[in-house]
Amino acid sequence: MNTPASADATPYVHGYSAHESRRLADQADTLAALLHSGTVYPVGSKVLEVGCGVGAQTVHLVSASPGARFTAVDVSPDSLAQACSRVTSHAPEAQISWVQADLFELPFPDAEFDHVFVCFVLEHLSAPRQALTALRRVLRPGGTLTVIEGDHASAFFHPASAYAHAAIDCQIQLQSAAGGNARIGRALHPLLTSAGYEDVIVRPRTVYADRSRPALVNGFTRNTFIAMIESIREPALSAGLMTPPDWDRGLADLHRTATDDGTFHYTFFKGVAVNPA
């Protein structure tokens, strides 16, 4: 697993593998309508996306706001290169610059941007409030910050399984050991408020998948959520968080939630807040 050279020094728990790139793209494409609805930036406005990764959200951002001028930042040069190629092929007309930087040391003047967008980044940082405060410097007074995060403890499903919950808990524990917080979604409102933002509005955005929504079962339950848990088998077992038989039962039970008899629920949280004048 690569580690971003962040001033915050929090390892990025999911790493930068081809498997993870595919998972991020599946997640973004499956959830685009759910997560991006309401996010449209005016023509000519300057928008900063922080932690763009492989550009999985960027393609949806630029498509929803074709007249806005985007700057996308990530600490990983490899991810940025993939993001550039993804956006160039999906939206060649997009107005976008790519900048490799750490969000704690952004190389932009004060108040440079009208809007900032951050998705699935805070959960990996050991200092999320300080990150939100640092972003205020580059956001103009009156400009908006949009932030989207998940909350892994919001996962519940049918058939219920203590083994499946224990496997999910391994992800929560590993992320916590790496300095992050896989349950950060529920904390967005207090985080934004304590970082000095005003007019903070946070709302849940729920994914519910059953056999009547096969695209969500495949794109979210299987290819996003279960794929994420499957990817931490080795570190979870090495850390002694579960025994191999219990892990295998947990994963088998998770897969049952994606069969015709199963259902799966997960809640994301989306916040919009204003940088005070």
Ligand SMILES: C[S@@+](CC[C@H](N)C(=O)[O-])C[C@H]1O[C@@H](n2cnc3c(N)ncnc32)[C@H](O)[C@@H]1O
């Ligand atoms: C889970 S990925 C999310 C990527 C993208 N936002 C998405 O939703 O698909 C988190 C990204 O944040 C980046 N990141 C982590 N710490 C960072 C930092 N201090 N500065 C800039 N980017 C950072 C990682 O390199 C990674 O690409």
